Amino acid sequence: MALETPTLNCPSCGASVALKHRNVKLAVCEFCQQTMHVTRDGVDPTGKTAPLTDFAAVLALNARGKLKGRGFSTAGRLRFEYGAGYWDEWFLLFDDGTEAWLVEDEGDLLLARKTHVSQDAPPFSSLRVGHYATIGETQVVVTERGTATIAGGEGQLPMQVRPGATLEYADGNAGGSVVMVEYAEDGVEVTVGEPVDYDDLDVEDEF
Amino acid sequence: MAKLRPKALDCPSCGASIEVRNAVRAKSVVCGTCTAQIDLTKPGFEILGKLGAGREPPTGPIRLGMHANVGGKEHEVIGRLRLRESDDEETWFWDEWLMVSEDGSYRWLSEDPEKGWGIDEPFVPETPVTPADLVEGNRVRIGDKRVLVRERGRGEIAHIEGEMTWRARVGDRVDYADATLGLHGYAFEWTNDEFESFTTREVSRPELWAMFGLGRSQPEATAHHERSQALRRSATVLFVAALLAFGVALVAPFLGSPVSRSDGGVSLKAADVQHGIQLGEVQLEKGLGFYVFEAAAYMPRGMESYDIELEGPGSSKATIVRFQHVGTSHDRESATERFTVSEPGVYRIVLRGQEKTPAQDGQVEWRLHRRLLVPRWFVLAGIALVVLSLWTFFQSRKEAMIASSLYYGEEGA
Numbered sequence: 061m062a063l064e065t066p067t068l069n070c071p072s073c074g075a076s077v078a079l080k081h082r083n084v085k086l087a088v089c090e091f092c093q094q095t096m097h098v099t100r101d102g103v104d105p106t107g108k109t110a111p112l113t114d115f116a117a118v119l120a121l122n123a124r125g126k127l128k129g130r131g132f133s134t135a136g137r138l139r140f141e142y143g144a145g146y147w148d149e150w151f152l153l154f155d156d157g158t159e160a161w162l163v164e165d166e167g168d169l170l171l172a173r174k175t176h177v178s179q180d181a182p183p184f185s186s187l188r189v190g191h192y193a194t195i196g197e198t199q200v201v202v203t204e205r206g207t208a209t210i211a212g213g214e215g216q217l218p219m220q221v222r223p224g225a226t227l228e229y230a231d232g233n234a235g236g237s238v239v240m241v242e243y244a245e246d247g248v249e250v251t252v253g254e255p256v257d258y259d260d261l262d263v264e265d266e267f
Numbered sequence: 268m269a270k271l272r273p274k275a276l277d278c279p280s281c282g283a284s285i286e287v288r289n290a291v292r293a294k295s296v297v298c299g300t301c302t303a304q305i306d307l308t309k310p311g312f313e314i315l316g317k318l319g320a321g322r323e324p325p326t327g328p329i330r331l332g333m334h335a336n337v338g339g340k341e342h343e344v345i346g347r348l349r350l351r352e353s354d355d356e357e358t359w360f361w362d363e364w365l366m367v368s369e370d371g372s373y374r375w376l377s378e379d380p381e382k383g384w385g386i387d388e389p390f391v392p393e394t395p396v397t398p399a400d401l402v403e404g405n406r407v408r409i410g411d412k413r414v415l416v417r418e419r420g421r422g423e424i425a426h427i428e429g430e431m432t433w434r435a436r437v438g439d440r441v442d443y444a445d446a447t448l449g450l451h452g453y454a455f456e457w458t459n460d461e462f463e464s465f466t467t468r469e470v471s472r473p474e475l476w477a478m479f480g481l482g483r484s485q486p487e488a489t490a491h492h493e494r495s496q497a498l499r500r501s502a503t504v505l506f507v508a509a510l511l512a513f514g515v516a517l518v519a520p521f522l523g524s525p526v527s528r529s530d531g532g533v534s535l536k537a538a539d540v541q542h543g544i545q546l547g548e549v550q551l552e553k554g555l556g557f558y559v560f561e562a563a564a565y566m567p568r569g570m571e572s573y574d575i576e577l578e579g580p581g582s583s584k585a586t587i588v589r590f591q592h593v594g595t596s597h598d599r600e601s602a603t604e605r606f607t608v609s610e611p612g613v614y615r616i617v618l619r620g621q622e623k624t625p626a627q628d629g630q631v632e633w634r635l636h637r638r639l640l641v642p643r644w645f646v647l648a649g650i651a652l653v654v655l656s657l658w659t660f661f662q663s664r665k666e667a668m669i670a671s672s673l674y675y676g677e678e679g680a
Contacts, residue, residue: 115307116274116290143460144433145294146308166432167292167371189462190397201395204461233391258371 070094071105079216080135081153086217088136090121095213097220106222112139112148112212118164118263119150121215125263127162127171127256131155136215140229142208149251151217159218163240163253169261170238170253181241181248184228193232195250200232200239208242271371278303279312287430288345289367296430299331304427306434315436323349323426327378328481329364331429335478337374337386342366344376346429350422350441360425363387365432373432375465377454384475387454387465396464398457401444414448472671491670498663502656509652516645519638526551526558528634532565535573535618535629546575546616549635551608557641558608560616562633563601574619575633580612605641 067078068087072094077087079098087103088095097104114120123134136151147165149172154160163170175196187193187202194200205228212223221244228243240251274290277283283300287293287307295315297304302318325347333344346365351358361379368374375387393410406413424439445467446453452467470478473492527549535544551558564573578584585606608614618631 115276115287115293115312116272118291141308144435166294167289188397189457189460190395192395201391203391203463206460236391 068096068098068103071096071103080133081159081216081218083159083218084216085220086136086213088212088214088216090214093212093214095223112137112214118167118169118261119162123263125261127152127154127262128260132160134215136213136217138213138217138221139211140208140227141211142206142229146211151215161251162256163251169256169258170251171256172240172251172253174249174251181243181250184230184243187230193230195232195239195241198234198239198252200234200241202230202232204232205230271367271369276305276307276312279305280314280317288343289371289430292371292373292432293430294432295427295434297428299429304436308434315434318427318437323360325362325378326380327362327384328475329362329376329378329479333479335366335376336480337366337368337478340368340370340372342368342374344429346431347427348424348431348435349426351425352420352422361422365429376470377467383472384470385452385467386470387467390464390466392464396455398442398444398455398462401446401455407446409446409453412448412451414446414451414453416444416446419444473667488670491666495663495666495670498659498666502660502663505652505656505659509649509656512645512649512652515640516642516649519640519642519645522640523556523559523636523638526635526637529632532630532632535564535620535631541620543617543619546618546631546633548613548615550612551579551614552611553608556637556639557605559603559605559636559638560633561601561603561636562631564631565629572620573629573631575631576617576619577606577608577614578617579608579614580610605638 067076069075070077070089070092073089073092075089075091077089079087084098086095087098095106097106119125119134119137121134121137125132132152132154134150135153138149138151140147140149145166147163150162150164152160152162161172161174163172181195182193184205187205189202189205191202192199193202208227208229210221210223210225210227213221225245227245230241232239232241234252238253238255240253242249242251271289272291273286273288275284275286278285278298278301280298280303281301283298285296285298285305287296290307294308295304295306297318302320304315304318306313306315329344331344331347335342335344343366344364345367348363348365349360350363351360353359359381361377361382364376364378366374366376373389377385377387394408396407396409400407401416401419403416403419405416407416408414419442421440421442424435424437424441427435427437441456441458443457444455446455452469454465454467456463456465473495475481476492527547529546533544533546560575562575576584616633616635
């Protein structure tokens, strides 16, 4: 039995936007780039963002492929800009119904899971590159810290973010796993990623 | 999925075509025609500035676009940073060349006019290394090693060529430290917001040539380089042979077998000594090896000397050992002698006293061994091999210097 996914109309241009999964909280209209928060009561427009440009991309919105043999499609993307460049976080929907994030940063790929640890994260100001920090129950060696801006998004994402918002972030290493900590308005989000080899990623119609 | 994703773009400043070798990772590129630095992350490719043609030229043979075989993988040189550092007295610089491999991995080739070349590869230390630890003269722990921090400084980007994986800007500063433990090298770079660690490996001039195939355009230089390599290999083989020779010399005394020995001490009656006392009979062979005769004798006072002789087939006779009494006391004296025989057969070992009949009895103990090798020969061979090895090594250095001067056109080859 096929699951029915609802559709909504873009509050800016009226285009019909089919929601790809039940947990969509942010959607970007493909036609006019209007971003909107999706709630039970309806749609709350947050403004328009410039389309994300890629000189070259590993993935694209609505791409299909296989990651370690598991079929997936890209439902959405968030871009975070910082001083020296940017990183993208792709929201993947697997064919088996599960979800995951694929972080693309300077050409490196991480298959990641996100958790909130608002009570167990040290203050950002206390983080020092090269030093240990205890994030939740994990000791992390901080390799990078800085401030980033949410440059924009596309597609559909399971959280509400505000394009243009700034956040503080820190990257680190914990026993081979990459840990990314984002200090945002609504709390601290920890992303733990396992590196993905390009050989494990097979994208249909490469870009 | 292929890792390396080349892509071309038209320079937004002059329109020239620029080939970016790894488009998914490049964040900035400098146009080779007009030297505009282009931000690849911005729509329309924003121009960050112009670097200026002919500024900060490379000092060595490396250029953008060259290919190198590093660790068995083909790499292409795609970018260069010129870094500069100053103190109160002087200013110095070095280059960092960015290389990308066919599988999309990156390596840095550092080039210092004074220190030479090195390959840097990123790694993650098992235990944190902090900037505060990286003080010159300090030892820092990396895994199970305690490495010595040899240098620390702050470099500033003075020039950029090609593509970079971040929006590198002229004027950006980075702190660095270099550490070593024996042949292991490490480099650390950091800003307030980022810390990176690298393992480093020195690259010799001949190795760099081989990596980049630089010698192909200079057959004479290549010939000298190859001769240098061959001589170095020969020197190594000779040195190993010398060590083996010394090793054999050490174990040679233990290689062999006993032939015969006295059963305790043999009494020497004073009256019989002058006429000759048979100590034993042994079967001796010709061939590989030699015999070692060891004897210890108590010589009574009045006895000037004992001779121990071998009497063999065909009435042949030879003195193996002579005990010469020195002093006035009844001393125990020992002697060892090496000999071979020209004819196999049964030999009698006979002791004869010299001159007058001794006033007292004496005693002798003896034993005969067969040994295969003469330790002294192997020691001499080892010394000769060491000398030859050293000479060969210096010849290889001479060839390497000739090759080097031919390649760079230096004088005084």
